[in-house]
Each structure stands twice: as C-alpha cells, then as structure tokens.
Amino acid sequence: xxxxxxxxxxxxxxxxxxxxxxxxxxxxxxxxxxxxxxxxxxxxxxxxxxxxxxxxxxxxxxxxxxxxxxxxxxxxxxxxxxxxxxxxxxxxxxxxxxxxxxxxxxxxxxxxxxxxxxxxxxxxxxxxxxxxxxxxxxxxxxxxxxxxxxxxxxxxxxxxxxxxxxxxxxxxxxxxxxx
Amino acid sequence: xxxxxxxxxxxxxxxxxxxxxxxxxxxxxxxxxxxxxxxxxxxxxxxxxxxxxxxxxxxxxxxxxxxxxxxxxxxxxxxxxxxxxxxxxxxxxxxxxxxxxxxxxxxxxxxxxxxxxxxxxxxxxxxxxxxxxxxxxxxxxxxxxxxxxxxxxxxxxxxxxxxxxxxxxxxxxxxxxxx
Numbered sequence: 119x120x121x122x123x124x125x126x127x128x129x130x131x132x133x134x135x136x137x138x139x140x141x142x143x144x145x146x147x148x149x150x151x152x153x154x155x156x157x158x159x160x161x162x163x164x165x166x167x168x169x170x171x172x173x174x175x176x177x178x179x180x181x182x183x184x185x186x187x188x189x190x191x192x193x194x195x196x197x198x199x200x201x202x203x204x205x206x207x208x209x210x211x212x213x214x215x216x217x218x219x220x221x222x223x224x225x226x227x228x229x230x231x232x233x234x235x236x237x238x239x240x241x242x243x244x245x246x247x248x249x250x251x252x253x254x255x256x257x258x259x260x261x262x263x264x265x266x267x268x269x270x271x272x273x274x275x276x277x278x279x280x281x282x283x284x285x286x287x288x289x290x291x292x293x294x295x296x297x
Numbered sequence: 298x299x300x301x302x303x304x305x306x307x308x309x310x311x312x313x314x315x316x317x318x319x320x321x322x323x324x325x326x327x328x329x330x331x332x333x334x335x336x337x338x339x340x341x342x343x344x345x346x347x348x349x350x351x352x353x354x355x356x357x358x359x360x361x362x363x364x365x366x367x368x369x370x371x372x373x374x375x376x377x378x379x380x381x382x383x384x385x386x387x388x389x390x391x392x393x394x395x396x397x398x399x400x401x402x403x404x405x406x407x408x409x410x411x412x413x414x415x416x417x418x419x420x421x422x423x424x425x426x427x428x429x430x431x432x433x434x435x436x437x438x439x440x441x442x443x444x445x446x447x448x449x450x451x452x453x454x455x456x457x458x459x460x461x462x463x464x465x466x467x468x469x470x471x472x473x474x475x476x
Binding site: 120121122125130131132134135136138141143145146147149151152153154155158161179180181182183184185186187189224225226227228229230231232233234235237253254256257259272274277279280281283284287288290291292294295 | 299300301309310312313314315317319320321322323324325326328330331332333334335337358359360361362363365366371373403404405406407408409410411412413414416421424427433434435436451457458459462463467470471473474
C-alpha cells in the first residue's frame with residue numbers, strides 16, 4: 119500500500135458526489151505520470167432475495183446514462199457510516215424492505231483505472247416490508263423477479279448495471295452450487 | 298432514451314481520461330436536480346482462457362487505489378474504435394496474446410449513478426503468443442491461473458477489480474453449466 123509518491127496534486131472539482139484530482143505521481147517502476155482521479159466516498163449495494171427465490175430490483179431514472187435503470191438497491195455511504203448500516207438504510211429507503219439477514223458477498227473497486235470508489239455488495243434475506251423513504255430527488259419503482267427472468271433481462275440488455283449483473287451472476291453460481 | 302431535459306450544463310474539467318460536467322436537469326417525474334457526471338469514452342475488457350482452462354490476469358500499479366491490481370486485460374477505447382478491435386488491441390498490448398476467437402460476453406454501465414462509462418466485456422480463446430506492447434506508462438506482469446485459484450484470490454480479497462470479478466463469476470457459471 120502507498121506505493122506511489124505524489125509530486126503535486128490539484129483538486130479541480132469538489133462536489134457533492136465526486137471530487138476530481140489531477141496528480142503528478144512517481145509510480146513504482148520509475149514511471150512519472152499525470153493521473154486524473156475521481157474521488158468517491160464509497161457505495162453499497164444489496165441483492166434482496168425473497169424466501170421463494172425471487173430477487174428484488176428497483177427502477178429509477180439515472181441522468182448519466184439518460185435512461186430508466188433496473189438495479190439492485192444501492193447508494194453512497196454517508197460519511198463515517200459502516201457499509202452494513204448503509205446497506206440496511208438503502209434497502210429500507212429504496213425498496214421498503216428490512217432484512218433479518220444481511221450477508222457480505224464481496225467488496226471491490228468499481229473502476230481502479232480512474233476512480234477510488236469502493237463498493238460493498240451484500241445479500242439480504244428474511245425480508246419484512248416497511249414503508250420506503252426515497253430521497254426528494256428519487257422516483258423509484260420496486261419489482262420482484264424470478265432469478266431466471268432477471269438473467270434473461272441481462273441477456274436482452276434490459277439490465278445493464280454493473281453491480282446488478284455481478285450480484286445476479288453470483289446468485290446464479292450459488293443456485294448451481296446447491297446440492 | 299433522452300428523457301432528461303438539460304436546463305444548464307457546465308464542463309468543470311476536460312481531461313485526457315475523463316471529463317466532468319455539472320448539469321441542471323429536469324428529470325422524468327418532475328424532479329429538478331443538479332447532477333455531477335463523469336464522462337468517459339468507454340472501455341473494453343477481455344477474459345483470456347487457455348485451452349486447459351487457465352485464465353490470464355495482468356498485474357499493474359493503479360494510482361487511484363495506490364496498489365498493484367490483478368485484473369483481466371482492459372483499457373479505454375480509442376475515439377471511433379469498435380469495442381471488438383479495442384479488445385483485440387488491449388489483449389495484444391497488455392498480455393501479448395492474439396485470440397482466434399473473441400466472443401462478446403456482456404455490455405454494461407460501470408457506474409450509472411455518476412458516470413456514463415460503458416464497458417464491453419469479451420472472452421478470448423485459441424490464444425497465440427505475440428510480443429506485448431505496453432504503453433510508456435505501463436509496467437505489466439502477466440500470469441495464467443487455474444479458474445479455482447483466481448476465484449480463491451477473489452474470496453481472499455487479492456482480486457478486487459469489478460470487471461475481473463464479474464468475468465471470473467461468468468466463467469464459473471459457464472463451467473458449472475457444462476453437461
């Protein structure tokens with residue numbers, strides 16, 4: 119860890135969701151390079167699985183892709199918020215679901231080439247319905263699908279979101295590993 | 298498509314890898330919101346699979362996470378470059394491999410909440426060795442692993458890259474689907 123030596127750093131944008139730095143760096147192996155880095159405080163996402171195997175997706179408009187997006191409940195972590203707590207919060211706010219079990223699936227870097235965002239992915243089961251509490255700028259539809267239907271939506275290009283495709287694929291591996 | 302109405306747009310950074318826009322948008326459902334959007338010209342990634350089932354990973358330093366990263370060969374598309382051609386180019390440049398077969402696996406949005414990057418993921422087989430041609434600012438190690446070893450590296454947190462974890466998980470599903 120901490121292998122690069124920062125020669126100079128310039129913050130070109132400090133926003134609500136992202137910060138952008140342009141850094142001059144001496145990297146291992148003797149490379150001096152200018153790197154554009156999007157800084158992000160980290161995200162969580164949750165695959166909710168009902169007792170009958172149906173998984174829950176939410177649908178909302180996402181301006182960067184200018185389209186309604188099917189995805190698993192997800193969001194940014196608040197400052198200092200533990201991933202597990204953030205996952206529990208997003209699942210309630212976006213999908214109106216409270217899980218008795220919340221299992222970590224995998225933790226990963228979303229785009230290590232230009233961004234420091236870390237994603238914590240969870241699997242939620244034993245789901246109880248509670249009133250959803252979307253943010254002021256969120257309009258969210260919540261639908262439960264059989265896993266095979268969601269997989270067909272991936273194959274058809276109707277689900278295009280990275281974390282959602284990964285979560286569904288992990289669930290397919292789990293299904294196929296059952297004795 | 299094209300559901301949001303842009304009220305105003307401000308480009309706060311125009312770089313080599315990313316652009317950053319801060320846009321005021323009227324979104325479907327009557328929401329007016331300020332959105333920070335990282336613009337990216339799109340990426341490709343390739344899972345190379347040898348005839349014996351071993352998969353090929355490359356290891357290189359990635360400044361945004363300040364760490365050596367194990368990942369499948371990948372990179373940005375050049376302007377106007379077809380995804381398939383970009384995948385072929387990156388596989389040769391980074392891993393020194395030329396595939397007889399290059400199959401599209403999935404196309405997805407890496408982070409639709411704040412970024413418009415589209416990733417095209419491929420699977421390469423019938424691999425022939427050629428001299429690698431890394432960029433001036435790249436120092437790359439190339440290693441072939443059995444799939445089970447790579448999966449163990451994911452479980453141990455040694456592989457943390459999103460596209461790589463997705464590609465390995467898709468490969469595991471394919472393996473388990475074999476008759």
